[in-house]
Amino acid sequence: MPLDPALNSLGFAKAPAETRVVVAMSGGVDSSVVAAELAAEGYDVVGVTLQLYDHGAALAKKGACCAGRDIHDARRVAEAMGFPHYVLDYENVFRDAVIDEFADSYLAGATPVPCIRCNERVKFRDLLETAKDLDADCMATGHYIQRKMGAAGPELHQAADTARDQSYFLFSTTPEQLSYLRFPLGHLPSKAATRDLAAQHGLRVADKPDSQDICFVPNGNYASVIEKLRPGAADPGEIVHADGRVLGSHRGVIHYTIGQRRGLGIGGLADPLYVVRLDVENRRVIVGPKEMLATRTVPVREINWLGDGDFADATERNILVKVRSTRPPTEAVLRPVSETEAEVELLVAEEGVSPGQACVFYAPEGSRVLGGGWIWRGR
Known part of the structure; x- marks a missing residue:
């Protein structure tokens, strides 16, 4: 909350009813609480949910962020709290800006973080512009991070609850975006406090489990998704020790990550070995002792x-x-x-x-x- 009593809780010098805020609603408890709290304070709330992929397609995951069930849950919260709710089809944008790069980066031997790219290229870019088109004064999200006013303007700070802090996934938020964004949950002491607020508002999502893994990766199985996106990507090759010895074969570089120890299929060696490098061009998984990591x-x-x-x-x-x-x-x-x-x-x-x-x-x-x-x- 701002210290200046002339400002409302979102930092504007006008009544909440005169302040329009677009809330990015994933259908989970966090963004639902943000929308419900702001609506209860009297703000002009508009809920927006992005459909990022076809929730009936093979890539989708039951209960994942922005899948069909979540869209339904977000709409139900809006109806209960009495504010408008819109679903925007961002499937093509999401595929071009996030999923394709994820696949290409993974095939190049990198370990991508698509959630960061989604915030950077979809939620905090395209959705933020949509919020401005709706004449909103700001956009609020359910992220656990804090926006504080400093001497030179708004600053980004870690959440009060370090166990829930999401600053790692929001580092690419620009100063311009930060001036428009609000994070009402960042000051809360725990996720339990968020669920308590959901229960106080009578939201059915109060006990909804947190989404796990990447939204479009079923059960955290990256390789299966890459194979569907890039057929033929799982070409076999050699497992090679850093000293040049060929130790065995693998079923595709996409099945391995830096630091991996288990599942290498090269048992019987005196010392444990870890994946220390992926040579994608030559389809080689390079392994070595832990100190090489x-x-x-x-x-x-x-x-x-x-x-x-x-x-x-x-x-x-x-x-x-x-x-x-x-x-x-x-x-x-x-x-x-x-x-x-x-x-x-x-x-x-x-x-x-x-x-x-x-x-x-x-x-x-x-x-x-x-x-x-x-x-x-x-x-």
Whole structure:
């Protein structure tokens, strides 16, 4: 909530009834609570749900984000709370902007994060423009992240509940987008608090399970999706030790990820081996001892800077970084190479740093998100 009593809870100097807010509704409990809370406060709420793929198609997953059931649940919340709700067909946009790149990146040996691209290229770009076309003053989402006003304008901060924090997936939010976005759940202490609010509003989604995995990847099986999107992608090849020894064969590079140990099919060796590199061009899975996974130097590109000043002005900055969504921030030195590229030196080596993952920057003190970029090759 803003400190200025002249502003409403979304930061505008007018009554809630005169403030139109588009709420991006996935059909889950988080975005449903955002819409219900704002409607109860008297805001002019418009709910919008994106159909991102054909929920009856083979790629879809029962109960996944934006599938048919979720659209129905979002509509039901809107009806219960008395605000309009629209479903927009973004299937072609989603396939072009997210699914195709996911398939191509995976085939190139990277480990993509399509949820980030979806936020960047669909929800916070096309949907945000739709919200403006609807004459909305802002767009609100159910993400667990905080928007705080700083000396130079709005800043992005981690959620109060670090266990639910989604800053890793929102690092590419631009300053312009941040000025228009609102994240009403970011200050809540826990997911239980969100479900309590849903129950208070009488929402049937109060006990709805959280969506798991990537919305268009059934049961987390990336390889099966890639095979459907790119027939013939699972060509067999060799499993090769880093020292050059051929240890066996594999059923397709797409079935392996950096850091993988189990399921390699090369048992009987004295020491455990891990996937340390994917040679897609030669259809080879390169394996080696665990120490080969340790990385201290991380090249990053496509940087989105949310910190103060011009990104390339400083020769280096002491920051915290996340190289995986499931890992806590760790100390690092950020050295800009250009306005959009940098080298990150981890003070403590990390294992399994993979091209295609995001490297997200955080202030060394406090909760501020400074932006981030994409890891594009290993060293």
